[in-house]
Amino acid sequence: MSQSELSIDLAALVSNWRALNALTDCETGAVVKADAYGLGADRVAPALAAAGARCFFVALAEEGAALRRILGDGPDICVFSGHMAGDAALIRDADLVPMINSIDQMSRHVEALPDARFGVQLDTGMNRLGMEPAEWTALREVVLNQPPVLVMSHLACSDEPDHPMNAQQLQSFLEMTDGIDAPRSLSATGGTLLGRDYHFDLTRPGIGVYGGLPFIEAQPVARLTIPVIQTRELTPGETVGYGNTWMAEAPARIATIAAGYADGIIRAMAPDAYVWAGEHKCKIVGRISMDLIGVDISHLPEDPDTVELLGVHQSVDTLADAAGTIGYEILTSLGNRYARRYVGG
Ligand SMILES: *Cc1c(COP(=O)(O)O)cnc(C)c1O
Numbered sequence: 134m135s136q137s138e139l140s141i142d143l144a145a146l147v148s149n150w151r152a153l154n155a156l157t158d159c160e161t162g163a164v165v166k167a168d169a170y171g172l173g174a175d176r177v178a179p180a181l182a183a184a185g186a187r188c189f190f191v192a193l194a195e196e197g198a199a200l201r202r203i204l205g206d207g208p209d210i211c212v213f214s215g216h217m218a219g220d221a222a223l224i225r226d227a228d229l230v231p232m233i234n235s236i237d238q239m240s241r242h243v244e245a246l247p248d249a250r251f252g253v254q255l256d257t258g259m260n261r262l263g264m265e266p267a268e269w270t271a272l273r274e275v276v277l278n279q280p281p282v283l284v285m286s287h288l289a290c291s292d293e294p295d296h297p298m299n300a301q302q303l304q305s306f307l308e309m310t311d312g313i314d315a316p317r318s319l320s321a322t323g324g325t326l327l328g329r330d331y332h333f334d335l336t337r338p339g340i341g342v343y344g345g346l347p348f349i350e351a352q353p354v355a356r357l358t359i360p361v362i363q364t365r366e367l368t369p370g371e372t373v374g375y376g377n378t379w380m381a382e383a384p385a386r387i388a389t390i391a392a393g394y395a396d397g398i399i400r401a402m403a404p405d406a407y408v409w410a411g412e413h414k415c416k417i418v419g420r421i422s423m424d425l426i427g428v429d430i431s432h433l434p435e436d437p438d439t440v441e442l443l444g445v446h447q448s449v450d451t452l453a454d455a456a457g458t459i460g461y462e463i464l465t466s467l468g469n470r471y472a473r474r475y476v477g478g
Contacts, residue, residue: 135391136472137359141172143180144477145352150181150342153325157332162188164339171465175203176475182208190337194220201227211252221245230282234262236272252283257305259289269309281315291323292347323347345460346450357443359390364436373427374419386431390440393424397466402456409446410437
């Protein structure tokens with residue numbers, strides 16, 4: 134079998150969520166947008182619900198409707214993109230909580246679903262989603278007639294604890310929400326680690342639950358094991374892969390492994406990336422192909438059957454560094470060609 138295996142450790146996932154929850158005295162939600170960061174909302178969300186998560190966040194109403202089918206009645210499902218044109222039926226039927234981002238969205242919501250719940254997203258400086266201070270001032274009294282389920286904002290630089298933007302956004306959030314009677318939320322994983330001032334009533338961790346930075350203590354959740362299809366000896370001067378970009382300078386032994394950029398293994402990482410064969414670190418050589426990658430196994434005592442790209446030896450963030458990206462992109466890029474196995478659930 135040449136199918137690679139993506140194993141997802143639900144026990145590690147739940148333990149990461151609990152560890153983040155233990156850092157605060159407030160409620161801890163869970164962000165499961167983009168199919169739970171690529172790891173499978175149908176398994177991840179129920180595991181977190183069983184651990185006590187009562188408030189889930191998705192990006193789109195469609196994701197929210199799918200999540201409602203997975204979770205059933207009970208947990209709150211909040212939608213970051215708010216109430217977009219055409220969303221009313223989804224919001225009503227799946228009992229979603231749109232995070233209202235603008236006066237337009239507020240009007241749309243009240244007109245279509247006058248009695249339906251909603252939350253409010255405020256822009257405290259990231260300039261991505263949410264109402265700006267002036268818009269919020271204009272709408273505030275009207276909105277607060279029917280209290281929102283949640284009033285939230287999002288930090289732009291929370292992965293850098295010393296960045297002045299954190300305190301600036303905190304100040305702005307405090308000013309914008311002063312005196313309101315609704316639960317408040319400011320922090321994702323990074324903000325949760327910034328301390329009590331940033332916690333308010335609910336935190337919204339995503340990446341830390343999935344084993345990524347900035348939650349340094351996170352346990353790895355994803356393990357990616359790739360079969361070796363073939364091994365061969367190279368003599369000095371022979372090359373590997375498209376474009377002849379790697380040449381053996383000494384006699385070498387090369388393994389060809391069964392995954393590639395079509396599986397989300399970013400092609401640009403090749404010059405800096407490694408896989409692990411047991412306790413041995415092995416360099417990726419040559420270009421990453423669509424379905425295949427060359428690996429230098431010259432130093433191994435015997436040919437491995439499989440190698441590991443993600444796991445205890447190599448985190449999503451180490452791999453992200455090689456690709457010049459972040460752990461989030463590594464996880465959400467993992468394709469659907471893997472045999473997925475859930476353990477510890
Ligand atoms: C994605 C997202 C989160 C979760 O962020 P992490 O950094 O993954 O913890 C929280 N809030 C908002 C608004 C988001 O878009």
